[in-house]
Amino acid sequence: MSHTYPLSMLQEPFSEPMSGPIDAVLRSALLFFADCLRTPHTRTATVENNGESLSVLSAPFPDAPCTGCIPDGASLTVQGRCGSWYAVCCNEARGFVSGDGIVLHY
Numbered sequence: 001m002s003h004t005y006p007l008s009m010l011q012e013p014f015s016e017p018m019s020g021p022i023d024a025v026l027r028s029a030l031l032f033f034a035d036c037l038r039t040p041h042t043r044t045a046t047v048e049n050n051g052e053s054l055s056v057l058s059a060p061f062p063d064a065p066c067t068g069c070i071p072d073g074a075s076l077t078v079q080g081r082c083g084s085w086y087a088v089c090c091n092e093a094r095g096f097v098s099g100d101g102i103v104l105h106y
Contacts (some may be wrong), residue, residue: 028060028082043078045088049069049101056095059083068093078104 048052052070060082064067076090076097084099 004017004071012016024061025059044100044103045076045078045086047074047101049078054097054101056088056090056093056097058095060096062098064096065096070097076101076102 007075023039047070049072051072053071055066056068056070058067070090070093074090076088076093078086078088079086081099082096085096086099086102086103088095088097
């Protein structure tokens with residue numbers, strides 16, 4: 001089954017509720033790309049996660065597979081934002097991290 005989502009749905013709140021795992025992934029992807037369009041440059045950040053490494057996930061939600069870890073205190077490049085999640089890269093680790101574990105540098 002195919003879904004078509006109007007561009008106006010990129011703004012919160014959505015005009016229609018989405019449900020199901022595929023719709024959640026599509027919603028996350030739409031929000032991520034919308035934020036990337038509004039974020040024309042990258043920023044740096046530092047991991048501050050109470051001495052623990054920060055998990056890098058393949059998608060911006062807690063149940064996504066882990067693709068790597070970034071040690072506490074490490075610098076990373078923030079490439080975009082999706083809600084409270086950030087698209088980052090640090091050496092070979094690329095993916096999404098929770099905003100709770102990083103401090104952005106402006």
